[in-house]
Amino acid sequence: MSDCLAAVVTGVLAPVELQRVSLPDLDDGGILARVDAATLCGTDVHYWQGDLIPPGTTPYVPGHETAAIVEEVRGDRRDILGQPVVKGDRIIVSYPYCGHCYFCTVAHQTNLCMNSYAFGRQRADVFPYVQGGCAEYHYYPALSDVVKVPEEVSSPLAASAACALRTVVHGFERLGAIEPHETVVVQGCGPLGLYASALARDRGAAKVIVIGAPAERLAVATDWGADEVLNIDEATEASDRIEWVRERTRGIGPDVVVQCASSAANPEGLAMVRRGGRFLAIGVEGRDITLPGGLITVKSLQVNGVIGAVGRHFYKALQFLATRSDRFPFERLISGTYTLDTVTDALQAMSEFREVKPVVLPRAG
Numbered sequence: 069m070s071d072c073l074a075a076v077v078t079g080v081l082a083p084v085e086l087q088r089v090s091l092p093d094l095d096d097g098g099i100l101a102r103v104d105a106a107t108l109c110g111t112d113v114h115y116w117q118g119d120l121i122p123p124g125t126t127p128y129v130p131g132h133e134t135a136a137i138v139e140e141v142r143g144d145r146r147d148i149l150g151q152p153v154v155k156g157d158r159i160i161v162s163y164p165y166c167g168h169c170y171f172c173t174v175a176h177q178t179n180l181c182m183n184s185y186a187f188g189r190q191r192a193d194v195f196p197y198v199q200g201g202c203a204e205y206h207y208y209p210a211l212s213d214v215v216k217v218p219e220e221v222s223s224p225l226a227a228s229a230a231c232a233l234r235t236v237v238h239g240f241e242r243l244g245a246i247e248p249h250e251t252v253v254v255q256g257c258g259p260l261g262l263y264a265s266a267l268a269r270d271r272g273a274a275k276v277i278v279i280g281a282p283a284e285r286l287a288v289a290t291d292w293g294a295d296e297v298l299n300i301d302e303a304t305e306a307s308d309r310i311e312w313v314r315e316r317t318r319g320i321g322p323d324v325v326v327q328c329a330s331s332a333a334n335p336e337g338l339a340m341v342r343r344g345g346r347f348l349a350i351g352v353e354g355r356d357i358t359l360p361g362g363l364i365t366v367k368s369l370q371v372n373g374v375i376g377a378v379g380r381h382f383y384k385a386l387q388f389l390a391t392r393s394d395r396f397p398f399e400r401l402i403s404g405t406y407t408l409d410t411v412t413d414a415l416q417a418m419s420e421f422r423e424v425k426p427v428v429l430p431r432a433g
């Protein structure tokens with residue numbers, strides 16, 4: 069076996085092509101795994117639209133949320149619990165890191181490694197070729213954190229844990245404990261926002277409020293434990309939304325705001341959070357925003373950003389899915405199912421908000 073089928077992005081907004089892509093000869097510690105499920109993320113749509121990705125990155129295999137079954141391992145490879153990684157293991161894997169830069173060694177933030185790179189946006193015509201989920205096989209390099217998927221977690225949900233949920237878990241770690249009297253507002257009701265509302269509920273918040281659209285996704289948020297939701301298609305002015313939230317938070321604003329929408333929502337979230345409150349920014353896009361100069365100081369805010377995650381967040385994300393499925397109907401997150409030859413349709417549907425979390429099954433179709 070020297071190659072496999074893959075969906076390949078060849079240009080900005082170009083139809084994704086079904087191509088044969090080379091498979092790598094494994095280097096020491098390398099893993100080759102059969103993709104069981106790949107879910108798509110808003111970031112995949114941004115990349116396809118030419119945002120958040122350096123020019124000239126094509127051709128690449130999209131998809132950075134992948135659950136895969138180990139086919140071949142070269143050398144001794146362990147998961148984050150120290151167990152050997154062997155053929156047949158179902159795994160999710162962190163982005164690679166170098167292990168010797170400041171971020172890896174001193175800061176212990178391998179997600180910020182200076183030599184890291186993201187899956188789902190690496191050239192498919194140079195070694196190791198297959199580093200995206202929309203292919204039959206996926207290569208994982210020696211320096212990356214491997215986490216085995218518990219039996220009770222489906223591959224599509226495990227895949228969604230490999231970006232959306234692990235980032236939210238990481239963000240909540242940075243926020244610190246949520247106390248039983250606190251109100252959490254979540255901006256956005258895509259996969260990040262839905263997972264954030266479930267986690268806020270699970271961490272014991274007194275009240276969880278979700279602001280977003282469309283109505284069907286807000287219904288999922290309600291299902292996942294949101295006490296109140298506000299549809300931004302109906303409340304179109306930020307000032308009205310801030311006032312609506314203030315009326316429900318003793319006139320002072322929420323203790324915590326988790327921005328899971330877009331950087332464009334940061335000014336509204338920072339204006340909404342109470343004085344002395346905590347703000348977590350997860351959603352991102354490229355445009356500039358402006359903030360009142362004194363805002364963070366005068367309101368005495370704790371502001372956190374988060375990107376990516378490390379092995380423990382992947383592990384905790386999978387444990388959350390495995391242990392809380394009776395409380396939160398997680399499967400409602402997964403929307404349409406696609407195959408390697410319909411990835412364009414999936415990206416298009418996401419860009420038009422017709423899909424929440426589409427799954428690509430490379431071995432179907």
Ligand SMILES: [Zn+2]
Nearest residue numbers: 109111231232
């Ligand atoms: Zn993502």
Ligand SMILES: [Zn+2]
Nearest residue numbers: 166169172181
């Ligand atoms: Zn590093």
